[in-house]
Amino acid sequence: MKHIMKFNEINESNVLEQPSFKDKVKDFLEKCKDEVDDYKEVGGILKNYASGEKISKEDMDKVYSQLLDTLKIGGSGTLFMLPFGSVLLIALIKLGDKFGINFLPSAWDKEKTTI
Numbered sequence: 001m002k003h004i005m006k007f008n009e010i011n012e013s014n015v016l017e018q019p020s021f022k023d024k025v026k027d028f029l030e031k032c033k034d035e036v037d038d039y040k041e042v043g044g045i046l047k048n049y050a051s052g053e054k055i056s057k058e059d060m061d062k063v064y065s066q067l068l069d070t071l072k073i074g075g076s077g078t079l080f081m082l083p084f085g086s087v088l089l090i091a092l093i094k095l096g097d098k099f100g101i102n103f104l105p106s107a108w109d110k111e112k113t114t115i
Contacts, residue, residue: 031107035069038107042066069105076103 096103
């Protein structure tokens with residue numbers, strides 16, 4: 001019976017910490033801000049390109065990455081509007097992870113820190 005923990009023995013050291021709802025909302029808003037900042041940066045790159053300046057390969061990669069993020073957001077939003085879309089979206093993300101396909105924008109990509 002040593003493996004059974006009594007209620008009064010539970011303390012902070014043996015309980016896994018879960019982020020609070022406030023922390024999750026803060027994280028979500030920070031990621032949204034990162035996406036907006038990326039859009040602004042790409043907008044500046046495209047403005048320079050439209051005025052006749054040459055853009056570097058690195059800048060072109062940023063534009064391409066942001067275009068993919070825009071398509072991912074649009075597709076996710078469209079799927080979310082369908083009946084049971086939120087469940088389908090979660091299933092699609094989990095299935096994509098299983099096959100190495102990322103359906104989330106780069107701000108939500110845990111392995112990628114910047115574009």
